[in-house]
Amino acid sequence: MSGFTDGDLAARLADEAGRILLQVRSSGLFSGKSLGKAGDQTANQFLCHALREQRPLDGLLSEEEKDSPARLGKERVWIVDPVDGTREYGEERADWAVHVGLAVEGVPVLGAVALPGLGEVLRSDQPRAIPSAPDILRMVVSRTRPAREATGVAEIIGAQLVPMGSAGAKAMAILRGEADIYLHSGGQYEWDSCAPAAVALGWGLHVSRIDGTPLEYNQADVYMPDLLICRKEHAEMVLREVAALA
Known part of the structure; x- marks a missing residue:
């Protein structure tokens, strides 16, 4: 292992990949879907090469890399999303992330x-x-397809809906004080939530499936149906209302 701690390595990789993505976008050489593809592939190459250099014994799962069953035998697995919110990245919005x-x-x-x-x-x-x-809670939801459970719970508890782009941006909005609840039931993959879930847990938030069970990563099937991130004092209320809607 290198001189980087795991925390320093994760932060350095995310930061540098973000800088690369901004450079790709500002180059003026790409537009539309080609910009998203160029950004995804360029950042992915950087992240994967760097992780294999810095942590050669660990497993790796990336949205933009062909999956290998070898990771299933590893205790430690890095899970990355080079561009979470490719659409927002391409539209030059701020609500996209690197995980x-x-x-x-x-x-x-x-x-x-x-x-x-x-x-x-x-x-x-x-x-x-x-x-x-605040007195009126804020729930972040998809800009384009808000989940039925999220809109239903928001109506019951009187929460304000806050449309936002990527999963990472939604989760971090709670940490940044811009939102209070992130309830997602439209299906995601491990790379969509691993880093945001880890950060939210590290900051003392509640993180679980919408039935209250823990999130489990490095599975053979990387599909993850749902997710709840919120302050601990709101978790019981939200989980109760989700169950009532089922």
């Missing part, structure tokens, strides 16, 4: 989420105080 997470025996123990459009990297091992929740 670098580490799962140990299936548990998201460490991660960093870069928000390059905001010039910020949030890491699981450097938590800060989260602003207090």
Whole structure:
């Protein structure tokens, strides 16, 4: 292993990948879907090469890399999403992210989420105080297809809907004090939530499936049906209302 701690490595990788993505976008050489593809592939090459150099004995799962069953035999597996929110990245919005997470025996123990459009990297091992929740709670939902459970629970508890792009941006909005609840039931993959879940856990938030069970990573099937990230004091209420909607 290199001189980097896991936390420093995750943060450095997420930050540098974000810088690369901004350079690709500002080059003026790509537009539309080709910009998203160029950004995804360029950042993925950087992340995967760097992880194999720095942590050669660990497993690796990336959205943009062909999956290998070899990772299933590894205790430590890095799970990365080079561009979480490719659409938002291509539209030059700020609500996209770079995810670098580490799962140990299936548990998201460490991660960093870069928000390059905001010039910020949030890491699981450097938590800060989260602003207090307002009287009217705010629930982040998809810009294009808000989940039925999320809109239903928001209506019941009187929460304000906050449309936002990528999964990482939604999760980090809670840490940044811009939202209070992230309830997703439309299906994701491990790379969509591993790093955000690790950071949220490191900052003391509640993280689970929408039935209250823990999230499990480095599975043979990387599909993850749902996710809840919120302050611990809101978790019981949200889980109860989700169950009532089922």
